[in-house]
Amino acid sequence: MTAVKERPSVRQEGADIVLSSARLVLADTLDCGQAFRWENRLGRWCGVAMGRALCVYERPNGDIVFADTSPEIFDSVWRPYFDLDRDYEAVIEAVSQDPVLKRAAGFAGGIRILRQDPWEALCSFIISQNNNIPRIKGIISRLCEGFGEPLGGGNFAFPSAQTVAALTVDDLAPLRSGFRAKYILDAACRVASGEIELDALSSAPLDSARAELMRIKGVGPKVADCALLFGCGRIECFPVDVWIGRAMKTLFDGSLPECAAPFAGIAQQYIFHYARMTKLQIEDL
DNA sequence: TACCAGGGCCTTT
DNA sequence: AAAGGCCATGGT
Numbered sequence: 001m002t003a004v005k006e007r008p009s010v011r012q013e014g015a016d017i018v019l020s021s022a023r024l025v026l027a028d029t030l031d032c033g034q035a036f037r038w039e040n041r042l043g044r045w046c047g048v049a050m051g052r053a054l055c056v057y058e059r060p061n062g063d064i065v066f067a068d069t070s071p072e073i074f075d076s077v078w079r080p081y082f083d084l085d086r087d088y089e090a091v092i093e094a095v096s097q098d099p100v101l102k103r104a105a106g107f108a109g110g111i112r113i114l115r116q117d118p119w120e121a122l123c124s125f126i127i128s129q130n131n132n133i134p135r136i137k138g139i140i141s142r143l144c145e146g147f148g149e150p151l152g153g154g155n156f157a158f159p160s161a162q163t164v165a166a167l168t169v170d171d172l173a174p175l176r177s178g179f180r181a182k183y184i185l186d187a188a189c190r191v192a193s194g195e196i197e198l199d200a201l202s203s204a205p206l207d208s209a210r211a212e213l214m215r216i217k218g219v220g221p222k223v224a225d226c227a228l229l230f231g232c233g234r235i236e237c238f239p240v241d242v243w244i245g246r247a248m249k250t251l252f253d254g255s256l257p258e259c260a261a262p263f264a265g266i267a268q269q270y271i272f273h274y275a276r277m278t279k280l281q282i283e284d285l
Numbered sequence: 286t287a288c289c290a291g292g293g294c295c296t297t298t
Numbered sequence: 299a300a301a302g303g304c305c306a307t308g309g310t
Contacts, residue, residue: 126306128305128306129305129306129307130290130291130292130304130305130306130307131292131293131294131305131306132292132293132294132295132304132305133294134293134294134295135292135293135294138293176291176292176293177291177292178290178291178292178293179290179291179292179307179308180291180307181291183307183308217307217308218306218307218308219306219307220306220307220308221306222306222307223306223307241305241306242304242305242306
Protein backbone atom coordinates (compact mmCIF):
# COMPACT_ATOMS: atom_id res chain seq x y z
CA MET A 1 0.00 0.00 0.00
CA THR A 2 1.52 3.27 -1.04
CA ALA A 3 0.49 6.51 0.55
CA VAL A 4 -0.53 9.16 -1.88
CA LYS A 5 1.43 12.31 -1.17
CA GLU A 6 -0.98 15.22 -1.22
CA ARG A 7 -0.01 18.72 -2.07
CA PRO A 8 -0.21 21.31 0.71
CA SER A 9 -3.41 23.31 0.71
CA VAL A 10 -4.76 26.30 2.57
CA ARG A 11 -8.38 27.10 3.35
CA GLN A 12 -10.39 29.45 5.49
CA GLU A 13 -12.59 28.10 8.29
CA GLY A 14 -14.50 30.87 10.00
CA ALA A 15 -11.92 33.13 11.61
CA ASP A 16 -9.13 30.57 11.17
CA ILE A 17 -6.79 29.57 8.39
CA VAL A 18 -6.20 25.82 8.06
CA LEU A 19 -3.17 24.29 6.40
CA SER A 20 -3.28 20.68 5.25
CA SER A 21 -0.60 18.24 4.13
CA ALA A 22 2.29 20.57 4.88
CA ARG A 23 5.57 19.23 6.14
CA LEU A 24 5.43 21.15 9.40
CA VAL A 25 5.62 19.86 12.96
CA LEU A 26 4.99 22.78 15.27
CA ALA A 27 6.75 21.45 18.36
CA ASP A 28 9.90 20.61 16.41
CA THR A 29 9.89 23.94 14.56
CA LEU A 30 8.96 26.32 17.36
CA ASP A 31 10.87 24.66 20.20
CA CYS A 32 14.16 23.71 18.57
CA GLY A 33 16.21 26.73 19.59
CA GLN A 34 15.75 28.85 16.47
CA ALA A 35 13.10 31.16 17.98
CA PHE A 36 12.58 32.08 21.60
CA ARG A 37 9.15 33.65 21.85
CA TRP A 38 6.84 30.66 21.35
CA GLU A 39 5.16 28.97 24.25
CA ASN A 40 3.02 25.84 24.39
CA ARG A 41 -0.19 26.73 26.20
CA LEU A 42 -2.55 23.77 26.57
CA GLY A 43 -1.53 22.30 23.25
CA ARG A 44 -1.55 25.56 21.36
CA TRP A 45 1.63 27.34 20.37
CA CYS A 46 1.29 31.04 21.15
CA GLY A 47 3.81 33.72 20.40
CA VAL A 48 4.63 37.03 18.80
CA ALA A 49 6.54 37.45 15.56
CA MET A 50 6.80 40.21 12.99
CA GLY A 51 4.87 42.48 15.36
CA ARG A 52 1.87 40.14 15.52
CA ALA A 53 0.53 37.73 18.08
CA LEU A 54 -0.56 34.27 16.94
CA CYS A 55 -1.83 31.02 18.36
CA VAL A 56 -1.36 28.00 16.12
CA TYR A 57 -2.07 24.33 16.77
CA GLU A 58 -2.26 20.92 15.16
CA ARG A 59 -5.39 18.86 14.84
CA PRO A 60 -5.15 15.09 15.36
CA ASN A 61 -5.38 14.63 11.59
CA GLY A 62 -2.27 16.78 11.09
CA ASP A 63 -4.05 19.89 9.86
CA ILE A 64 -2.51 23.08 11.19
CA VAL A 65 -4.84 25.78 12.43
CA PHE A 66 -3.70 29.40 12.43
CA ALA A 67 -6.25 30.76 14.88
CA ASP A 68 -8.04 34.01 14.35
CA THR A 69 -6.21 35.37 11.34
CA SER A 70 -7.17 36.50 7.87
CA PRO A 71 -6.09 35.21 4.45
CA GLU A 72 -4.30 38.52 3.91
CA ILE A 73 -2.31 38.31 7.15
CA PHE A 74 -1.63 34.64 6.56
CA ASP A 75 -0.20 35.32 3.12
CA SER A 76 1.78 38.42 4.04
CA VAL A 77 3.05 37.35 7.48
CA TRP A 78 2.73 33.67 8.37
CA ARG A 79 3.37 32.13 4.96
CA PRO A 80 6.82 33.69 4.72
CA TYR A 81 7.53 33.34 8.46
CA PHE A 82 6.94 29.57 8.37
CA ASP A 83 8.79 29.31 5.03
CA LEU A 84 5.71 27.69 3.53
CA ASP A 85 6.64 28.38 -0.07
CA ARG A 86 9.79 26.30 0.12
CA ASP A 87 9.52 22.72 -1.13
CA TYR A 88 10.82 20.74 1.85
CA GLU A 89 9.97 17.47 0.10
CA ALA A 90 12.57 18.37 -2.48
CA VAL A 91 15.07 19.36 0.22
CA ILE A 92 14.60 16.06 2.03
CA GLU A 93 14.90 14.13 -1.21
CA ALA A 94 18.16 15.90 -1.98
CA VAL A 95 19.80 15.49 1.42
CA SER A 96 18.61 11.86 1.60
CA GLN A 97 21.30 10.93 -0.90
CA ASP A 98 23.40 10.66 2.25
CA PRO A 99 22.22 7.75 4.43
CA VAL A 100 22.87 9.50 7.74
CA LEU A 101 21.06 12.64 6.65
CA LYS A 102 18.24 10.48 5.42
CA ARG A 103 17.90 9.03 8.90
CA ALA A 104 18.14 12.47 10.48
CA ALA A 105 15.43 13.78 8.18
CA GLY A 106 13.30 10.85 9.27
CA PHE A 107 13.51 12.11 12.85
CA ALA A 108 13.29 15.81 12.13
CA GLY A 109 11.63 16.28 8.76
CA GLY A 110 8.87 18.41 10.24
CA ILE A 111 11.25 21.22 11.13
CA ARG A 112 11.10 24.32 8.98
CA ILE A 113 13.53 27.22 9.15
CA LEU A 114 11.59 30.22 10.41
CA ARG A 115 12.15 33.41 8.44
CA GLN A 116 12.35 35.80 11.37
CA ASP A 117 12.75 39.52 11.48
CA PRO A 118 16.47 40.14 10.89
CA TRP A 119 16.94 42.54 13.80
CA GLU A 120 15.10 40.24 16.19
CA ALA A 121 17.19 37.29 15.04
CA LEU A 122 20.45 39.20 15.39
CA CYS A 123 19.58 40.52 18.83
CA SER A 124 18.24 37.15 20.01
CA PHE A 125 21.36 35.26 19.00
CA ILE A 126 23.62 37.84 20.62
CA ILE A 127 21.66 37.12 23.80
CA SER A 128 21.91 33.38 23.17
CA GLN A 129 25.71 33.28 23.31
CA ASN A 130 27.19 31.37 26.21
CA ASN A 131 23.69 30.89 27.52
CA ASN A 132 20.94 28.32 27.97
CA ILE A 133 17.50 28.34 26.41
CA PRO A 134 15.34 28.99 29.51
CA ARG A 135 17.41 32.02 30.40
CA ILE A 136 17.55 33.27 26.81
CA LYS A 137 13.75 33.18 26.74
CA GLY A 138 13.57 35.07 30.03
CA ILE A 139 15.91 37.83 28.90
CA ILE A 140 14.09 38.28 25.58
CA SER A 141 10.73 38.27 27.32
CA ARG A 142 11.86 41.03 29.71
CA LEU A 143 13.31 42.98 26.77
CA CYS A 144 9.98 42.91 24.95
CA GLU A 145 7.85 43.62 28.00
CA GLY A 146 10.09 46.48 29.02
CA PHE A 147 10.65 48.17 25.68
CA GLY A 148 8.37 46.66 23.01
CA GLU A 149 5.09 48.08 21.76
CA PRO A 150 2.07 46.59 23.56
CA LEU A 151 -0.07 44.53 21.19
CA GLY A 152 -2.91 43.82 23.60
CA GLY A 153 -3.64 40.59 25.43
CA GLY A 154 -0.38 40.90 27.35
CA ASN A 155 1.64 40.60 24.14
CA PHE A 156 4.51 42.85 23.18
CA ALA A 157 6.35 43.37 19.92
CA PHE A 158 10.10 42.94 19.80
CA PRO A 159 11.53 46.44 20.32
CA SER A 160 13.02 48.04 17.22
CA ALA A 161 16.73 48.67 16.81
CA GLN A 162 15.96 52.40 17.03
CA THR A 163 14.25 51.95 20.37
CA VAL A 164 17.06 49.84 21.78
CA ALA A 165 19.74 52.16 20.41
CA ALA A 166 18.36 54.94 22.59
CA LEU A 167 18.91 52.88 25.76
CA THR A 168 21.90 52.52 28.07
CA VAL A 169 23.49 49.56 29.80
CA ASP A 170 21.76 50.72 32.98
CA ASP A 171 18.40 50.71 31.20
CA LEU A 172 19.03 47.09 30.26
CA ALA A 173 20.00 46.03 33.79
CA PRO A 174 16.53 44.62 34.55
CA LEU A 175 17.00 42.10 31.73
CA ARG A 176 19.86 40.47 33.68
CA SER A 177 21.63 39.76 30.42
CA GLY A 178 25.04 40.17 32.05
CA PHE A 179 27.95 41.11 29.82
CA ARG A 180 25.71 40.83 26.73
CA ALA A 181 24.03 44.18 27.41
CA LYS A 182 26.83 46.18 25.81
CA TYR A 183 26.74 43.86 22.79
CA ILE A 184 22.99 44.40 22.36
CA LEU A 185 23.51 48.16 22.39
CA ASP A 186 26.39 48.03 19.94
CA ALA A 187 24.28 46.00 17.52
CA ALA A 188 21.29 48.31 17.93
CA CYS A 189 23.37 51.44 17.30
CA ARG A 190 24.96 50.07 14.15
CA VAL A 191 21.63 48.88 12.77
CA ALA A 192 19.66 51.98 13.76
CA SER A 193 22.26 54.32 12.28
CA GLY A 194 22.18 52.45 8.98
CA GLU A 195 25.83 51.51 9.27
CA ILE A 196 24.73 47.91 8.92
CA GLU A 197 21.83 47.27 6.56
CA LEU A 198 20.28 44.00 7.61
CA ASP A 199 17.92 43.89 4.65
CA ALA A 200 20.86 43.93 2.26
CA LEU A 201 22.35 40.84 3.88
CA SER A 202 19.78 38.50 2.39
CA SER A 203 21.32 38.97 -1.04
CA ALA A 204 24.90 40.05 -0.33
CA PRO A 205 27.80 37.63 -0.93
CA LEU A 206 27.86 35.35 2.09
CA ASP A 207 31.38 36.17 3.19
CA SER A 208 30.81 39.91 3.18
CA ALA A 209 27.45 39.53 4.92
CA ARG A 210 29.14 37.54 7.66
CA ALA A 211 32.02 40.02 7.90
CA GLU A 212 29.57 42.91 8.12
CA LEU A 213 27.78 41.33 11.07
CA MET A 214 31.04 40.48 12.81
CA ARG A 215 31.90 44.16 13.04
CA ILE A 216 29.39 44.20 15.88
CA LYS A 217 30.92 43.66 19.31
CA GLY A 218 29.77 40.30 20.59
CA VAL A 219 29.06 38.84 17.16
CA GLY A 220 31.40 36.02 16.18
CA PRO A 221 31.02 33.37 13.47
CA LYS A 222 28.33 31.40 15.29
CA VAL A 223 26.08 34.36 16.08
CA ALA A 224 26.60 35.82 12.59
CA ASP A 225 25.59 32.56 10.94
CA CYS A 226 22.52 32.27 13.16
CA ALA A 227 21.43 35.79 12.27
CA LEU A 228 21.93 35.06 8.57
CA LEU A 229 20.17 31.71 8.67
CA PHE A 230 17.21 32.61 10.83
CA GLY A 231 16.87 36.31 10.05
CA CYS A 232 18.04 36.75 6.48
CA GLY A 233 16.83 33.56 4.83
CA ARG A 234 20.35 32.33 4.14
CA ILE A 235 19.67 28.60 4.32
CA GLU A 236 23.14 27.84 3.04
CA CYS A 237 24.52 29.00 6.42
CA PHE A 238 25.60 26.35 8.87
CA PRO A 239 26.04 27.70 12.41
CA VAL A 240 28.49 25.55 14.35
CA ASP A 241 28.24 25.42 18.12
CA VAL A 242 29.74 22.88 20.47
CA TRP A 243 26.90 20.41 20.07
CA ILE A 244 26.78 20.55 16.29
CA GLY A 245 30.55 20.31 16.19
CA ARG A 246 30.45 17.11 18.21
CA ALA A 247 27.59 15.67 16.18
CA MET A 248 29.35 16.48 12.92
CA LYS A 249 32.51 14.78 14.08
CA THR A 250 30.63 11.70 15.20
CA LEU A 251 28.23 11.40 12.30
CA PHE A 252 30.16 12.74 9.32
CA ASP A 253 33.79 12.81 10.37
CA GLY A 254 33.63 16.59 10.39
CA SER A 255 32.31 17.74 7.03
CA LEU A 256 28.77 18.05 5.78
CA PRO A 257 27.88 15.81 2.80
CA GLU A 258 27.90 17.75 -0.44
CA CYS A 259 24.30 16.93 -1.28
CA ALA A 260 23.25 19.13 1.66
CA ALA A 261 25.36 22.17 0.76
CA PRO A 262 22.57 24.28 -0.81
CA PHE A 263 20.39 23.70 2.28
CA ALA A 264 23.08 23.39 4.93
CA GLY A 265 21.06 25.31 7.49
CA ILE A 266 18.08 22.99 7.11
CA ALA A 267 20.36 19.97 7.31
CA GLN A 268 21.87 21.49 10.44
CA GLN A 269 18.48 21.51 12.13
CA TYR A 270 17.89 17.88 11.13
CA ILE A 271 21.29 16.87 12.48
CA PHE A 272 20.83 18.80 15.71
CA HIS A 273 17.41 17.30 16.33
CA TYR A 274 18.63 13.84 15.45
CA ALA A 275 21.65 14.17 17.72
CA ARG A 276 19.39 15.31 20.53
CA MET A 277 17.04 12.35 20.10
CA THR A 278 19.90 9.86 19.96
CA LYS A 279 22.11 11.58 22.51
CA LEU A 280 23.08 8.43 24.42
CA GLN A 281 24.18 6.54 21.34
CA ILE A 282 26.34 9.44 20.22
CA GLU A 283 28.00 9.83 23.60
CA ASP A 284 28.76 6.13 23.63
CA LEU A 285 30.70 6.29 20.38
C1' DT B 286 48.36 30.77 25.53
C1' DA B 287 45.33 30.40 29.05
C1' DC B 288 42.02 32.31 31.60
C1' DC B 289 38.17 35.19 33.14
C1' DA B 290 33.93 37.86 32.68
C1' DG B 291 27.42 37.82 34.30
C1' DG B 292 24.41 34.43 35.10
C1' DG B 293 21.24 30.73 35.77
C1' DC B 294 20.01 26.21 34.40
C1' DC B 295 21.16 21.53 34.74
C1' DT B 296 23.34 17.28 36.36
C1' DT B 297 25.84 15.07 39.75
C1' DT B 298 27.16 14.52 44.33
C1' DA C 299 21.20 20.87 49.81
C1' DA C 300 25.36 21.96 47.71
C1' DA C 301 28.78 21.89 44.25
C1' DG C 302 30.43 21.96 39.71
C1' DG C 303 29.84 22.04 34.55
C1' DC C 304 28.38 24.49 30.77
C1' DC C 305 28.29 28.15 27.02
C1' DA C 306 30.33 32.30 22.43
C1' DT C 307 32.87 36.15 22.41
C1' DG C 308 36.10 39.77 23.76
C1' DG C 309 39.61 41.26 26.56
C1' DT C 310 43.69 40.75 29.46
